[in-house]
Amino acid sequence: MAAGLEKTTTSSADNEELAVLVKQAVAEAIKEAIPTLVEDVVSQLTDKTQALVDAQVVVFRGEMVAIQAEISKCVDYMEKDENRVEEVDSRLSSSVSKLAEKHAQLEDKIADMEDRLRRDNIRVHGVPENAETLNVLVFLTDAIPRWFPNLGPVEIIRAHRLGALKEDANGRPVSRTIIFKLLRFTDRDRILKAARGAAVEMEGRPIRFTPDYSPHTFRRRLAFSEAMDALQKLNFRTFLLYPAKLKVMQGGVSHFFNTPREHRRILWAGLTAAKKMLALRWQPPHSLAWQQWANSFLEIVLMEWSVARMHGANHKTLQGWEAAHKLVKERVQHGRS
Numbered sequence: 001m002a003a004g005l006e007k008t009t010t011s012s013a014d015n016e017e018l019a020v021l022v023k024q025a026v027a028e029a030i031k032e033a034i035p036t037l038v039e040d041v042v043s044q045l046t047d048k049t050q051a052l053v054d055a056q057v058v059v060f061r062g063e064m065v066a067i068q069a070e071i072s073k074c075v076d077y078m079e080k081d082e083n084r085v086e087e088v089d090s091r092l093s094s095s096v097s098k099l100a101e102k103h104a105q106l107e108d109k110i111a112d113m114e115d116r117l118r119r120d121n122i123r124v125h126g127v128p129e130n131a132e133t134l135n136v137l138v139f140l141t142d143a144i145p146r147w148f149p150n151l152g153p154v155e156i157i158r159a160h161r162l163g164a165l166k167e168d169a170n171g172r173p174v175s176r177t178i179i180f181k182l183l184r185f186t187d188r189d190r191i192l193k194a195a196r197g198a199a200v201e202m203e204g205r206p207i208r209f210t211p212d213y214s215p216h217t218f219r220r221r222l223a224f225s226e227a228m229d230a231l232q233k234l235n236f237r238t239f240l241l242y243p244a245k246l247k248v249m250q251g252g253v254s255h256f257f258n259t260p261r262e263h264r265r266i267l268w269a270g271l272t273a274a275k276k277m278l279a280l281r282w283q284p285p286h287s288l289a290w291q292q293w294a295n296s297f298l299e300i301v302l303m304e305w306s307v308a309r310m311h312g313a314n315h316k317t318l319q320g321w322e323a324a325h326k327l328v329k330e331r332v333q334h335g336r337s
Helices: 002-117 136-146 183-197 216-220 225-233 259-284 292-311 315-336
Strands: 121-125 156-161 178-184 208-211 237-241 245-250 253-257
Touching: 002 216, 121 183, 121 292, 136 156, 178 183, 183 216, 225 237, 225 245, 253 259, 292 315
Parallel strands: none
Antiparallel strands: 121 178, 121 208, 156 178, 237 245, 245 253
């Protein structure tokens, strides 16, 4: 029995050893087979992936070609639209320019028609408020022969003051412009001509007579005021022709300007010439009296002030030149006394 047990124990040990050997053999076999298996799996996966990628690339290329074709079409459409927009813009710009030109022509034509309707009218500025006892028509019918004794008879159709009654800070009525209509425009011309040669006053205040223009013509003529003032201070003779054209004369030579800015050319030439004349006057030998020196200096200040205004100097600079001119003028007048 003991021999049987020993035999059984030996057999079990052999079986365990055999199992270990089998396990080792299997492990070795698996270890040797894994790289090959992995390579096969990787190869298969690579082939399948490449096939999928190739298929997707083909699809992507097709889609890109289609997109490129669509983009080309869009670019063509955009270029055509841009060309059409440029063409439309060009036509619109041309139309706007033509309309603006036509509008200006119509505005000038309407203003001319309105001016012709007003050519029998005269505006009177500076007549004290309530100077008329009964009404403006009766007042003018009586006053005009007294103001211009050599004028002769004129027929006034109607007359009135413009605007509502206003008062100044002291509560006194502000003089409103009087406008009156004559039967004949020739009477208007005679009155305006007589007014240019006579100084009419009421209560120590000057009375001015002006033609009655349309608002459009009035604004155009008003734009020349500063230019005329600057040129007159330099001894230029100025005339404002109808409807709004500036005529400048000096030394028998005439210059014409259609816009207020054009006068700067002749103004600058006049300033330069005037300064040269002053420089020549001061060159020795000379026998200038103190008064002549003072007047020359006053002219220089006035010219520099005009140059500052011509070049659009700021308000502070213009005030400085104005103060200098006032100071020099006071000293000159004091020297005369």
